[in-house]
Amino acid sequence: MTPPATTDRPAPALSTRRPPSGTTVLDPVPLCAALADATRWEILAMLGDRDASASELAEELPISRQAIAKHLQQLAAVGLVEPVPAGRAIRYRALGAQLGQLARHLETIGRGWDARLSRLKDVAEALHRG
Amino acid sequence: MTPPATTDRPAPALSTRRPPSGTTVLDPVPLCAALADATRWEILAMLGDRDASASELAEELPISRQAIAKHLQQLAAVGLVEPVPAGRAIRYRALGAQLGQLARHLETIGRGWDARLSRLKDVAEALHRG
């Protein structure tokens, strides 16, 4: 019954890598998850024009008010949107801060990758000449 | 059988908003979706250090090789990663271009939102003084 010498390994211990957490290092995963839905982008585009409540948004979107409310909760949970009580309604406003922070983070990472590639390319050229 | 005058509306026609598509306007949704998974970030972090194949990655991650292969396909589909044939293996390399483009896009949008808020604040202050 010994498995027929397959290549696949059983899985080592999980990685447990965690950032040093000096200044609340911004986890891009939940932010990107919030931005990974077309409906939420639709909502954000509208809130980018003007503040609006769930009911107001529901008048212009093809989905139910409750679905929109859920989306707004998710967006607010990651700070992309802020609830602003207005009379008996709750209007929401789009905030650029988190988006900017995420942008800078991604920019840094991408720059790091490309820097490594340039380094590799330089080494390769050096070898080619030498 | 008329519904009891509930607030919820039935849903208007869907929006069909589409970008002018001048220079392939970069759809953030699939990119963010690719970045919305912790395992894929783990993979990207490793590829940011050094190129690696699915099998090599499987030696350091607690999931199966096939799962990793799927992740690599998704990352390659949005241009975050590039397959580099190396002998009988296929190594992957992390590319910063898409990440940078996405970063600039998000930065622009967030700046737009905050600009609108500043404008609103200015108007409010003007009214308060006048």
Added chain:
DNA sequence: TCGACTTGCAACCGGATGATTGCAGCAATG
């Protein structure tokens, strides 16, 4: 040529998720 290693495809499973409906509660407005 044979064997070791790697990739790829297909089927399958459980949990997360986007969306729906129904109903209850609460705050302004008349």
Added chain:
DNA sequence: CATTGCTGCAATCATCCGGTTGCAAGTCGA
């Protein structure tokens, strides 16, 4: 004070997605 309208919670449903297993196929080295 009662009506109107906005919000929130709960249950339900279909689908998507991350992960697994099993097997077939291709390629490099001894």
